[in-house]
Amino acid sequence: MRSVTSARDLRAAIDAARAAGHAIAFVPTMGNLHAGHHSLLHLARERAGFVVASVFVNPTQFGPNEDFARYPRTPEADAAGLAAQGCDLLFLPAVDEIYPFGADAAVRVHVPGVTATLEGALRPGHFDGVATVVAKLFHLVQPDVAVFGQKDYQQLLVIRRMVRDLAFPLEILAAPIVREANGLAMSSRNQYLDASTRERAGVIHATLQAMCAAVQGAGMAHAQIEAMARAQLEQAGFVPDYAVLRRAEDLSDPAADERTGLVALIAARAGSTRLIDNLLI
Numbered sequence: 001m002r003s004v005t006s007a008r009d010l011r012a013a014i015d016a017a018r019a020a021g022h023a024i025a026f027v028p029t030m031g032n033l034h035a036g037h038h039s040l041l042h043l044a045r046e047r048a049g050f051v052v053a054s055v056f057v058n059p060t061q062f063g064p065n066e067d068f069a070r071y072p073r074t075p076e077a078d079a080a081g082l083a084a085q086g087c088d089l090l091f092l093p094a095v096d097e098i099y100p101f102g103a104d105a106a107v108r109v110h111v112p113g114v115t116a117t118l119e120g121a122l123r124p125g126h127f128d129g130v131a132t133v134v135a136k137l138f139h140l141v142q143p144d145v146a147v148f149g150q151k152d153y154q155q156l157l158v159i160r161r162m163v164r165d166l167a168f169p170l171e172i173l174a175a176p177i178v179r180e181a182n183g184l185a186m187s188s189r190n191q192y193l194d195a196s197t198r199e200r201a202g203v204i205h206a207t208l209q210a211m212c213a214a215v216q217g218a219g220m221a222h223a224q225i226e227a228m229a230r231a232q233l234e235q236a237g238f239v240p241d242y243a244v245l246r247r248a249e250d251l252s253d254p255a256a257d258e259r260t261g262l263v264a265l266i267a268a269r270a271g272s273t274r275l276i277d278n279l280l281i
Helices: 007-019 035-047 075-084 126-141 153-165 188-192 195-200 202-217 222-235
Strands: 002-004 024-029 050-055 089-091 145-149 171-175 239-247 262-270 273-280
Touching (some): 002 007, 007 024, 007 050, 007 089, 007 126, 024 035, 024 126, 035 050, 035 171, 050 075, 050 126, 075 089, 126 153, 153 171, 153 262, 195 202, 202 222, 202 239, 202 262, 202 273, 222 239
Parallel strands (some): 002 089, 024 050, 024 145, 050 089, 145 171
Antiparallel strands (some): 262 273
């Protein structure tokens, strides 16, 4: 695996790969990689002969009270893990390589509609930062396919809409959520949890499963299912930001009689650590 830090070297390496007849797959990350990220590499490798990953902690998607400063940065371990998983090229840009005029003065990409709810409502500006950096990375890498994890479900919808609306010539693939033994979705933020809380956090996935079963049973109204989910999380010691049922295609509120094409989504806090998860119904 080769590592580069500049856009010029990135493009030269990708041009050489294309000249050799390879399709390009891209996996953008913020680093501190784990088995969930590695699963994205596996899917990318199935679809292309040349796999590019980026590690960049993007400042524009963190709010003023969020964890940008303490977000774990482990570039050496990340590079070793990516190499072991068969990554061909690692892009490790500095902030000024992505934001040449500074992050505060950057051109912004705003995706309306799907960003107005849930994470977008709770974290104003977050998805503008996500869309902006992903658009920049797509321009730099010019991949044929890009892979994102389904754990960040709303982010996945935002990126898919941006790609379609801005006519990026690439395919977006969603990789299934990779879970720990107790069902907890793998996340870089899990390491902030102590052993006891990490084990209890399996209740998030269990609650999503209960929401799914209740929808399929058709005996409870959506509002009752959501209230049940919040109570279950609170009883386990978590503070839910939301536990909701939405239409999977755009996160709009479903009609009372809708029982298919839905997604259950949870965001819950354990102390200062915020965990998200979802389950398609």
